[in-house]
Amino acid sequence: ISQLYSPLNFFGTYYRMIQQNFVDMEKMLDLFKEQQSVQDVPGAPDLKVTEGAVVFENVGFAYDPRNPALKNISFSIPKGKTVALVGPSGGGKSTILRLLFRFYDVGSGRILIDGQDIRLVKQESLRRNIGVVPQDTVLFNDTIFYNIHYGNIKASEDDVYKAAKAAQIHDRIKTFPDDYQTRVGERGLRLSGGEKQRVAIARTILKDPAIILLDEATSALDTTTERQIQHALANITKDRTTLVIAHRLSTIINADLILCIKDGQVAEQGTHDELIQNTEGVYYEMWQKQLRDETDKIAEEIEVSNT
Numbered sequence: 063i064s065q066l067y068s069p070l071n072f073f074g075t076y077y078r079m080i081q082q083n084f085v086d087m088e089k090m091l092d093l094f095k096e097q098q099s100v101q102d103v104p105g106a107p108d109l110k111v112t113e114g115a116v117v118f119e120n121v122g123f124a125y126d127p128r129n130p131a132l133k134n135i136s137f138s139i140p141k142g143k144t145v146a147l148v149g150p151s152g153g154g155k156s157t158i159l160r161l162l163f164r165f166y167d168v169g170s171g172r173i174l175i176d177g178q179d180i181r182l183v184k185q186e187s188l189r190r191n192i193g194v195v196p197q198d199t200v201l202f203n204d205t206i207f208y209n210i211h212y213g214n215i216k217a218s219e220d221d222v223y224k225a226a227k228a229a230q231i232h233d234r235i236k237t238f239p240d241d242y243q244t245r246v247g248e249r250g251l252r253l254s255g256g257e258k259q260r261v262a263i264a265r266t267i268l269k270d271p272a273i274i275l276l277d278e279a280t281s282a283l284d285t286t287t288e289r290q291i292q293h294a295l296a297n298i299t300k301d302r303t304t305l306v307i308a309h310r311l312s313t314i315i316n317a318d319l320i321l322c323i324k325d326g327q328v329a330e331q332g333t334h335d336e337l338i339q340n341t342e343g344v345y346y347e348m349w350q351k352q353l354r355d356e357t358d359k360i361a362e363e364i365e366v367s368n369t
């Protein structure tokens with residue numbers, strides 16, 4: 063029984079939870095370095111990022127050998143471009159992001175950043191160059207200022223305000239009771255999902271990585287919040303290599319390449335315009351469903367504003 067309460071065990075459990083849910087992994091990794099499940103090779107050099115180009119080369123991976131999660135995945139993201147991952151639940155989208163962050167090592171194939179196999183470089187240097195905007199950001203029980211500043215503790219006060227503005231959260235913070243000194247988190251002001259995601263975006267803007275991993279929120283957002291988030295995302299993904307798990311129309315349309323991931327494989331790929339040509343395809347069907355959902359949402363909002 064006492065084992066259940068040992069801190070290491072607790073952190074271990076928490077770490078696994080983070081790995082699975084892709085929640086605030088950067089914060090976790092900083093705090094519990096010893097819990098990492100992949101090890102650096104002795105004398106591993108730092109990753110040298112020149113462009114931030116990402117290549118998946120025949121990548122296979124299995125959490126359980128009887129049931130491969132990814133089979134032979136290949137794609138590349140040139141410098142500054144955006145690749146969107148879409149597809150049914152359990153298809154393997156999050157696993158692709160986890161492998162690029164090197165939560166796990168690939169089972170077969172390779173992942174390269176600017177030509178360097180990510181298994182052969184220092185994890186710390188890999189993660190320093192990758193910004194993560196998770197679906198659900200866990201805030202520290204501290205001020206909103208601290209929560210943004212955390213993205214780069216060397217950043218100036220002014221940089222924090224600039225990042226908050228670019229992330230479309232500054233004006234909202236100005237309405238908080240103590241401005242930037244307002245305490246947030248479990249024991250402070252509770253922020254909405256859309257607000258928390260913008261805090262994560264502000265943090266990432268401060269971190270200024272070459273590569274961004276983004277897990278879009280699935281939860282329904284009202285049209286204004288949606289617009290603010292899109293604006294904020296456009297600000298961070300511009301000129302950065304981006305891999306995004308997309309749930310919403312706008313991201314999909316603008317992506318340089320869309321991969322439909324199904325049963326651990328790339329079922330279809332192309333740009334939005336290319337993919338909607340195939341009226342028999344998975345993407346076409348998803349797109350039609352999204353259009354119907356969007357129409358319903360707008361109708362609902364009009365109804366609410368009329369009452």
Ligand code: ATP
Pocket residue numbers: 082125126131149150151152153154155156157158
């Ligand atoms: P969703 O859209 O629901 O988030 P996804 O496309 O991101 O799904 P993954 O989370 O990558 O899918 O899961 C791919 C497969 O791997 C699924 O069959 C899933 O059950 C399995 N899987 C995911 N995480 C683990 C884990 N930690 N241990 C064992 N199996 C896992």
